[in-house]
Amino acid sequence: MVNATEEIKKETASAEDNKAGIAGSTSGFPVSMKVYKLKDLKPFSREIIKSSGENINNCYQCKKCSNGCPITYAMDIQPHLIIKMIQLGMEKEVLGSKTIWLCAACETCGTRCPNEIKLADMMDSLRQMAETKGYVLGQKNASIFHKSFLDSIEKYGRVYEIGMIRDFTIKASGLFGKFFDGSLMRDGKLGIKLIKKGKLGFSPHKIKGTAQIKEIFKKLKRG
Amino acid sequence: MKVSYYPGCSLHGTGREYAESTEAVFKSLGTELVEIEDWNCCGASSGHSRNRDVAVGLPARNLLLAKKSGFTDMVIPCSACFQRTKVAEHELKNHPEMFPEIKYDGGVHIMDIVTFVSENIGIDTIKKKIKKHLDGLKAVTYYGCLTMRHPSITGSKDFENPRNMDALLTALGIDVLDWSYKTDCCGGSLVLTRPDIVWELSGRLYDKAIEAGAECIVTLCPLCQGNLDQQQAEISKKNNRKYNLPVFYFTELMGLAMGEGDVNTWFKRHLVDPTALLKSKKFL
Numbered sequence: 081m082v083n084a085t086e087e088i089k090k091e092t093a094s095a096e097d098n099k100a101g102i103a104g105s106t107s108g109f110p111v112s113m114k115v116y117k118l119k120d121l122k123p124f125s126r127e128i129i130k131s132s133g134e135n136i137n138n139c140y141q142c143k144k145c146s147n148g149c150p151i152t153y154a155m156d157i158q159p160h161l162i163i164k165m166i167q168l169g170m171e172k173e174v175l176g177s178k179t180i181w182l183c184a185a186c187e188t189c190g191t192r193c194p195n196e197i198k199l200a201d202m203m204d205s206l207r208q209m210a211e212t213k214g215y216v217l218g219q220k221n222a223s224i225f226h227k228s229f230l231d232s233i234e235k236y237g238r239v240y241e242i243g244m245i246r247d248f249t250i251k252a253s254g255l256f257g258k259f260f261d262g263s264l265m266r267d268g269k270l271g272i273k274l275i276k277k278g279k280l281g282f283s284p285h286k287i288k289g290t291a292q293i294k295e296i297f298k299k300l301k302r303g
Numbered sequence: 304m305k306v307s308y309y310p311g312c313s314l315h316g317t318g319r320e321y322a323e324s325t326e327a328v329f330k331s332l333g334t335e336l337v338e339i340e341d342w343n344c345c346g347a348s349s350g351h352s353r354n355r356d357v358a359v360g361l362p363a364r365n366l367l368l369a370k371k372s373g374f375t376d377m378v379i380p381c382s383a384c385f386q387r388t389k390v391a392e393h394e395l396k397n398h399p400e401m402f403p404e405i406k407y408d409g410g411v412h413i414m415d416i417v418t419f420v421s422e423n424i425g426i427d428t429i430k431k432k433i434k435k436h437l438d439g440l441k442a443v444t445y446y447g448c449l450t451m452r453h454p455s456i457t458g459s460k461d462f463e464n465p466r467n468m469d470a471l472l473t474a475l476g477i478d479v480l481d482w483s484y485k486t487d488c489c490g491g492s493l494v495l496t497r498p499d500i501v502w503e504l505s506g507r508l509y510d511k512a513i514e515a516g517a518e519c520i521v522t523l524c525p526l527c528q529g530n531l532d533q534q535q536a537e538i539s540k541k542n543n544r545k546y547n548l549p550v551f552y553f554t555e556l557m558g559l560a561m562g563e564g565d566v567n568t569w570f571k572r573h574l575v576d577p578t579a580l581l582k583s584k585k586f587l
């Protein structure tokens with residue numbers, strides 16, 4: 081107790097001492113909140129703000145994002161805590177989490193955030209950073225799926241579902257793994273139904289402008 | 304009226320009945336859909352997950368193609384394609400310096416299909432075309448995520464409680480019921496990587512739809528329709544509850560009411576067969 085009171089006193093005092101770096105109080109209440117500049121932040125936090133364009137430092141932990149997120153029940157770290165942990169520089173924990181891969185980019189959080197933080201854009205940056213920095217990914221098959229999907233577009237200009245799913249299945253778990261957990265049978269049955277319904281085609285549709293698509297992938301892939 | 308049309312990959316594949324019904328209905332309403340020549344995939348969730356430049360570059364090519372053909376309006380039925388194309392437009396407008404290779408300076412008005420039908424065609428025009436009122440069909444409308452969100456991108460004003468598809472269906476005679484799950488997520492593309500999450504989220508949607516008294520779900524998104532229709536048998540097993548909730552595209556019901564298009568071919572493509580329900584109402 082004593083210590084905590086001492087701490088508060090110290091903070092308030094330093095607030096009055098250092099007017100330059102401290103938010104001014106217009107209401108007459110003593111303000112002990114430091115106005116952070118980008119250079120004061122942890123490097124990890126700075127990187128995320130730069131790459132996503134989202135000022136996660138505005139977050140005041142109201143949890144509105146996590147309360148509306150449909151997927152928190154399956155996440156290992158709730159969205160508002162991802163932000164807190166980034167601020168604290170906990171790179172390893174954040175980039176190794178499942179959360180960044182389970183986020184469905186439904187944008188419910190960003191739509192409701194009182195500080196206009198688009199968490200879905202932040203999640204994109206985190207996914208990309210986790211890959212480039214070579215972290216062990218929290219949900220590896222999600223990354224493999226995105227790769228298979230984009231490979232299909234790069235090749236044909238449009239998604240060729242059967243080819244993409246085959247590629248993903250083999251790379252993600254191997255046909256053996258899928259066979260033994262029963263999911264190959266389940267997905268295979270569904271696939272056959274969809275073919276019968278005329279919803280899946282056996283051959284890819286290749287657009288004429290595939291050279292332009294390759295160019296988009298090549299020229300624009302900076303990182 | 305002629306308008307540029309971006310169907311996207313789903314409408315050429317798993318969402319074929321969406322494309323077929325959309326084309327039939329538009330034709331009857333006097334709007335010619337001109338498919339963008341040689342369009343490419345928008346990149347969907349994989350594009351933005353992996354690379355911002357690819358995520359902007361892919362839809363930008365489609366925008367440039369539409370513009371080159373002289374169109375000022377572009378209609379996109381798929382929610383994900385619509386949102387990705389709007390994001391590309393937004394990025395190119397606000398951060399052109401980040402995409403020096405792309406020379407797009409605007410000029411194409413991108414619209415989701417429900418907004419286009421409600422505002423550019425209008426309910427009065429539709430009402431004149433109705434041959435059979437779908438009276439007594441109890442439905443909930445399901446908009447999903449990406450036609451509405453993020454509102455700073457989509458421009459949606461009614462993002463928590465959208466009502467334009469409700470109004471269209473009400474005009475057809477359908478009894479549109481209130482529920483709180485219009486814009487909740489179905490799990491989207493997690494269906495391939497974490498199907499259990501889609502089962503959980505979509506299962507909850509069925510439960511809530513039934514609780515509201517619905518006999519069917521009506522949507523505008525091919526990914527939502529895909530999950531809710533194709534996974535229903537599996538979710539019934541998991542939840543030990545026989546759902547049997549047909550999942551329609553709103554354009555299919557417009558076609559049915561207007562007596563346009565080959566409705567039986569569309570309905571045959573569904574995994575949850577809607578014909579028994581429609582016959583019981585004497586619509587078929």
Ligand code: SF4
Binds near residue numbers: 144
């Ligand atoms: S809703 Fe916004 S301010 Fe609130 S905890 Fe989430 S990110 Fe932070």
Ligand code: SF4
Binds near residue numbers: 148183184188190
């Ligand atoms: S965008 Fe991601 S974090 Fe935000 S509510 Fe949706 S799933 Fe949750």
